Amino acid sequence: MAFAAMSFKPAPGNGYKVGDTARDFSLVNVKGKQVSLAGIKNAKGYIVVFTCNHCPYAKAYEQRLIDLHKKYAPLGYPVVAINPNDKDVQPQDSYENMKKLAKKKKYPFHYLYDETQEIAKAYGATRTPHVYLLDKDRVVRYIGAIDDNSEDPAMVKEKYLANAVEALMSGQEVATKETKAIGCGIKWKKG
Amino acid sequence: MKKLLILLLVSASLNARAQDIPFIRKETLQQWLNADTDTVYVLNFWATWCAPCVEELPAFEKIHKEYASKKVKVVLISTDFKRNVESKLKPFVKRKNLQSQVVFMDEPNPNNWVNMVSPDWSGALPATLIVHKRKDIALFFEKQLNYETLEEIIQRLTVDGGR
Numbered sequence: 001m002a003f004a005a006m007s008f009k010p011a012p013g014n015g016y017k018v019g020d021t022a023r024d025f026s027l028v029n030v031k032g033k034q035v036s037l038a039g040i041k042n043a044k045g046y047i048v049v050f051t052c053n054h055c056p057y058a059k060a061y062e063q064r065l066i067d068l069h070k071k072y073a074p075l076g077y078p079v080v081a082i083n084p085n086d087k088d089v090q091p092q093d094s095y096e097n098m099k100k101l102a103k104k105k106k107y108p109f110h111y112l113y114d115e116t117q118e119i120a121k122a123y124g125a126t127r128t129p130h131v132y133l134l135d136k137d138r139v140v141r142y143i144g145a146i147d148d149n150s151e152d153p154a155m156v157k158e159k160y161l162a163n164a165v166e167a168l169m170s171g172q173e174v175a176t177k178e179t180k181a182i183g184c185g186i187k188w189k190k191g
Numbered sequence: 192m193k194k195l196l197i198l199l200l201v202s203a204s205l206n207a208r209a210q211d212i213p214f215i216r217k218e219t220l221q222q223w224l225n226a227d228t229d230t231v232y233v234l235n236f237w238a239t240w241c242a243p244c245v246e247e248l249p250a251f252e253k254i255h256k257e258y259a260s261k262k263v264k265v266v267l268i269s270t271d272f273k274r275n276v277e278s279k280l281k282p283f284v285k286r287k288n289l290q291s292q293v294v295f296m297d298e299p300n301p302n303n304w305v306n307m308v309s310p311d312w313s314g315a316l317p318a319t320l321i322v323h324k325r326k327d328i329a330l331f332f333e334k335q336l337n338y339e340t341l342e343e344i345i346q347r348l349t350v351d352g353g354r
Contacts, residue, residue, distance in 0.1 A: 007311035007331040056240050056272065090242070126333070127315035145314075148300040151272045155299060180305040182270045184241060185315035185333070 015124010018177045022048070022138045025119045027082065027112035028095075030102040035110050037080065037138065044076030045141075045168055047161065048132040050114075050125040052083045053101045054092035055184035058128045060150045062105055065129075068146075068162065069109040077165050079109040084120030085128070089187035120186055127183030133164050133174075141168055144179035210289070212269070212281060214297040217304040223266070224307065229325040230262040231348045233341070236296075236308070236318045238271045239283045243335040244317040248287065250338040254345055255291040261349045265291040270316065273297065323348045 016022055026036045037046050049065060051058045069079035085093035095113050102111045114120050123132055133142035142164035147156045164174045223232055235251050237244035248267070255265040267289065271280045276295055284293050298304055305314050309331040312318055321330045321344055330344060 004327060005309075005329040005331070007309060007333070009311065009333040056238075060272075126313040130313075145302060148302060151274065151299065158300075160302075179302040180312070180314045182236075182301045182305070182314045182316065185243065185317065 009126075015122070016132065016140045016143070018140050018143055018174075020140050022132060022134050022140050023119075023122055024138065025114075027114055027119065029110045029112050030095075030099045030107075035080075035112055037134070040078060040080070040110075042076060043078060044136050045165070046134045046138070047072065047077055047079045047165065048123070048134060049079060049081045049146075050084055050120055050123070050128055050130040050132075050186070051081050052085045052090070052093045052128045052184070053097050054085075054090055055128045057150050057181070057183045061129050061146050064146060064153060066105065066108060068165075072162075072165055073109070075169060077169070081107070081109055081111045082114050082119060083111065083128075084114040084117050084125060085187040086117070086189045089190060093187065117186075117189060125186060127181075127185055129181070129183060131161055133161065133168070135168060141174050142177055145181035148179075150181060210284065210293060212276065212284065213294050215268070215294045217298055217307060219294075220268075220296075220304060220307060224320075224322060225324070227324055228262075229323070230264050231345060232320075232322045232324075233263065233265045233345070234268055234308070234320045234322070235266070236268050236270055236316060236320075238269060238316055239275070239279050240271070241316045247317060247335050247337070248289070250336060250341055251291055252289065253338050254341050257342075258345060258349065261345075263345055263349060267291050267293045269293060269295045270301075271295070273299075321345075321348070 024037045026034045029035045047068065065079050065081065083093055083098055087094040098111055098113060129146060131144060131146055132140055135141050144160060146161045148158040149155045160176055160179050167174045233254060251265050251267060269280055301314055305312050308320050311331055312333055315333055317335055319332045319336055
């Protein structure tokens, strides 16, 4: 009998693979300004992170994203955080609540609202957090997890994202191009 | 006083019956996935804080109940944080009176085992893998399921000789 392995997923498109060129976007930040990657000055690349307010895994990485941005933005690799969740499915992820969180956490990076979910679909994001590291030409160089331990930063052994950024900065091949992490499924619009 | 004593005894025996939550490593998962068996394994990956996961739990509980006499094993694999096992997971399982086997995935790095479940799994919750090893069937779902969908699949898989 033939082996039958089938997978059923919601259909937000196939999304990007490492090596693809990611599209730019214009999304509103928590200060009401439209932000695009092209508009970020002196960038040599972009740490695009799909994340949100409510998800415990996203919460676990709030401080680590702040630290990554503080370290790498001055070197040309800013964090660009995007919340793709539908507010009707998860009210905690509304634009108003994004503003509150960004203020409370003093987010030093852009926290953008993908209200139509168009960008999450184009990138192929499925969960929060979900990272896409882009180079200056928006070529995807790494997809996946921030590191190997979401629960406890002190127990992290592999800093996947930081390692990928370091490789990019030194002009080397990213060694681990793709990783997987457990995350909250993106709350797609119903209907 | 006597009434109180009886109440205490009853609640004590209920406590004793509340299920243990074994910690499993990826090796255990691998065993379930590879075991040469005609039992249908329904492996559901969830967490107490995941709203769509909690919504679909009754469907898995119903499968567990309706197919109790068939070779069907429902395992609810929690990916909660380890520090929340005592404070959140155990009280949740008790409060909901979950009857399916609940286990805790004691692996800090999902990158070591997510692909084992399915290369198509991005890691998003909820997710479910239904395996019938003898029939060489593995169905993976990265989405919320309802009872009707589950029932249709389990029904087919438990029919002798069919697939």
